[in-house]
Amino acid sequence: MKFLKFIKFIFILLIVFIIFILVGSTIPCVLTKNMTQSSKDKLDKIDYYSDTEGPDRACVIETPTDALNIRIDIIKSAKSNLDITYYKITDSESSRAFLSEVVEAADRGVNIRLLLDGKISFMNGTESNNIIKSLNSHPNISCKLYNKIKPLHPWNLHMLLHDKFIIADGRMLLLGGRNIDERHFGPAEFKKPITNDRDVFIYKSKDNTSTSSVIEQVTDYMDSLWNYEHTTAIKNDNFKDAKTYFKSFLDSKAEFQKTNPKFYEKTIEDYKNSTVPTSKITLLHNPIENEKKEPWVGYSLRNLTLGAKNSVVVQTPYSTGNKDLLSAMKSVAEKSNLTIITNSAASTPNFPAFSNYLGQRQKFIDTGAKIYEYQNRDSIHGKSLIIDNKLSAVGSFNLDDRSMYLDTETMLMIDSPEFSAQLLGVMQNLMNQSLEVGPDNEYIKSQSVEPMEVSTSKKFALKLIYYIARPFQSLL
Numbered sequence: 001m002k003f004l005k006f007i008k009f010i011f012i013l014l015i016v017f018i019i020f021i022l023v024g025s026t027i028p029c030v031l032t033k034n035m036t037q038s039s040k041d042k043l044d045k046i047d048y049y050s051d052t053e054g055p056d057r058a059c060v061i062e063t064p065t066d067a068l069n070i071r072i073d074i075i076k077s078a079k080s081n082l083d084i085t086y087y088k089i090t091d092s093e094s095s096r097a098f099l100s101e102v103v104e105a106a107d108r109g110v111n112i113r114l115l116l117d118g119k120i121s122f123m124n125g126t127e128s129n130n131i132i133k134s135l136n137s138h139p140n141i142s143c144k145l146y147n148k149i150k151p152l153h154p155w156n157l158h159m160l161l162h163d164k165f166i167i168a169d170g171r172m173l174l175l176g177g178r179n180i181d182e183r184h185f186g187p188a189e190f191k192k193p194i195t196n197d198r199d200v201f202i203y204k205s206k207d208n209t210s211t212s213s214v215i216e217q218v219t220d221y222m223d224s225l226w227n228y229e230h231t232t233a234i235k236n237d238n239f240k241d242a243k244t245y246f247k248s249f250l251d252s253k254a255e256f257q258k259t260n261p262k263f264y265e266k267t268i269e270d271y272k273n274s275t276v277p278t279s280k281i282t283l284l285h286n287p288i289e290n291e292k293k294e295p296w297v298g299y300s301l302r303n304l305t306l307g308a309k310n311s312v313v314v315q316t317p318y319s320t321g322n323k324d325l326l327s328a329m330k331s332v333a334e335k336s337n338l339t340i341i342t343n344s345a346a347s348t349p350n351f352p353a354f355s356n357y358l359g360q361r362q363k364f365i366d367t368g369a370k371i372y373e374y375q376n377r378d379s380i381h382g383k384s385l386i387i388d389n390k391l392s393a394v395g396s397f398n399l400d401d402r403s404m405y406l407d408t409e410t411m412l413m414i415d416s417p418e419f420s421a422q423l424l425g426v427m428q429n430l431m432n433q434s435l436e437v438g439p440d441n442e443y444i445k446s447q448s449v450e451p452m453e454v455s456t457s458k459k460f461a462l463k464l465i466y467y468i469a470r471p472f473q474s475l476l
Helices: 002-030 037-044 064-077 093-107 120-136 214-227 242-259 268-273 296-306 323-335 351-359 361-365 401-406 417-431 456-475
Strands: 056-061 081-086 111-117 141-146 165-168 172-176 199-204 231-233 280-285 311-315 337-343 370-374 384-387 391-395 410-415 434-437
Touching: 002 456, 037 296, 056 064, 056 268, 056 417, 064 093, 064 165, 064 172, 064 199, 064 268, 081 093, 081 214, 093 111, 093 120, 093 141, 093 242, 111 120, 111 214, 120 141, 120 242, 165 214, 172 214, 172 391, 199 214, 199 268, 199 391, 199 410, 214 231, 214 280, 214 410, 280 296, 296 323, 296 384, 296 401, 296 410, 311 417, 323 337, 323 361, 337 417, 351 361, 351 456, 361 370, 370 417, 384 417, 391 417, 401 456
Parallel strands: 081 111, 111 141, 311 337, 337 370
Antiparallel strands: 056 199, 081 165, 141 231, 165 172, 172 199, 280 410, 311 384, 370 434, 384 391, 391 410
16 A cells, blocks of 8 residues: 555655746746847847958758768868867768867867767667767767756757857858757768758858957857857767767768768868858857847848848748747838748648748738748758848747747858859759749649659648647747
8 A cells, every 4th residue: 555655755855846847947947038229239239241352151962962071071171170060960871980180180189179069878778878978088079968858857858959069270150050960961871852952152251350260259158158158068988989989970970971972072172162251251150148038030031021122032941930039020021022941841740830930821922922832842941031132041939939048049141242142052953852832822823843742641731730839839
C-alpha cells in the first residue's frame, strides 16, 4: 500500500512538473514586449547608405554545393582565428567533413571559438553532445552553448540562438540561414528533399576607408554573445574519446571527398572573384538576452521597407499572421510594389509555422502584396529582401513571431545595386518555379508552372496543426 502511495505521489509530482514547464515556458512568450523609445532612437540613427565605395565586397551563395564548398574553403584558408556560430550542427557525413576542417585548422594553430544553441544535445542526442565535447578538448578550440536548458527556469526555454555565421581572420564572413546539416548541402548519400537556403559571403578587400567593415560589427556581436552571462562553457576539457572522434572526422572526410568531389572543386579565390563592390554593409541584430525581446530587426526592416519608392521583394520560408507584420505589409504595399516569395503546402517541411500562414493566407493577400509560392519537392529556407534594387538584406530572420520576439537573429543590410542585381537574379529563379496566389486565395494559372500535388494526409495535418497551434502563434 505504501509503495502504491509513493508511486501515486511521484506520478502527481511529475504531472505538476510538466504543467510547470509548459506554463512557465509559454506565458513569457505570450506577453507583449514593446520597443522602448531609447531603442527606437538608437535604431533610427543608423545610416544604411554611403556615396563612396566601402571596404567590403559581397556575393550571394545560393546553391547547396557552393554552401558547403565555401565553408570548407573559408576554414582551410584561416590563418589565425575562426569564429563559428550556428543554431545546430547535426551529425552526418557532410557535417563530419566540415568538422574535420575545423580540427585541422586548430591543429595548424588557428584559434577557434564555436558557439551553438544550448538545446543541441537535447535535440540531437548523445552523439552530438560527444562531438562538441571532443572539439572542446582541443587546446585551440573553445566551445560554448547559449541558453542551456534549465528545468527550474522554463521561462527561458523557447529563446534560441538562431544566428548562422563564420568569421575568418577578420577578413572573411559568411552569414545566412543555413545550419550545418546535410539537407542544406545535398550530398550524394542524401536522398530526401533538399532545403534550398542562402548565405552572403563578405570579403574585406580594403583597409583605411571612410566606412568600417561589417566584419568588425559581426565580430563585436560575436563577442557579446560569447561573453553573455547565459552563454556557458563546456567543462569537459579532458574528454577521453576525443582522439577517436578526431580520427573519425578525418576518415569521414576522406570518404566524403571520394563520393562528393563537387564540394572541393572551387577555391576561396573563386568566391572572392565572384564578389561585387558595396558602398556600405550594416549588421542588424536582435537583443541577445534569453527573454522575450524587443523586435529590433523587425522594427528596422519595417521602417526601411516603408521608405521604399518603387519596389520591395521579400523571400521568407514562412510567415505568421502577426498583426504588426500584416499592418506593415499593407502600409508597404500601398506605397510600392510588394512581392513575397515563400513555400507552398507541397514544399514546406515546417508544419507548425507554415500552417499558421496557410490558415490565414487571405489576410496576407488582403494586404495588397503579390504572393508567390514555390512549387517543388524541395523547400526554400532563404531569408532576404531587396528595396528599390539598391539596398538588400540577407540573414537568419524569418517573417514570424519567433524571429521577431524570441530568437537571436542577424541580417546584413547591403547598399549595392550590383549585389541587389545578383540577389534579384536568384530570387527571380525561385519565382519562375512558383505560382502567384490570386485575390480569391487560389493559384493563378501559369503556362510554365504546374501546382505541385499535396497529399491528402499533408493537407489534413496542416489544417489540424493550424487549429491546434493557433493559440501558440507567439511560439512559431
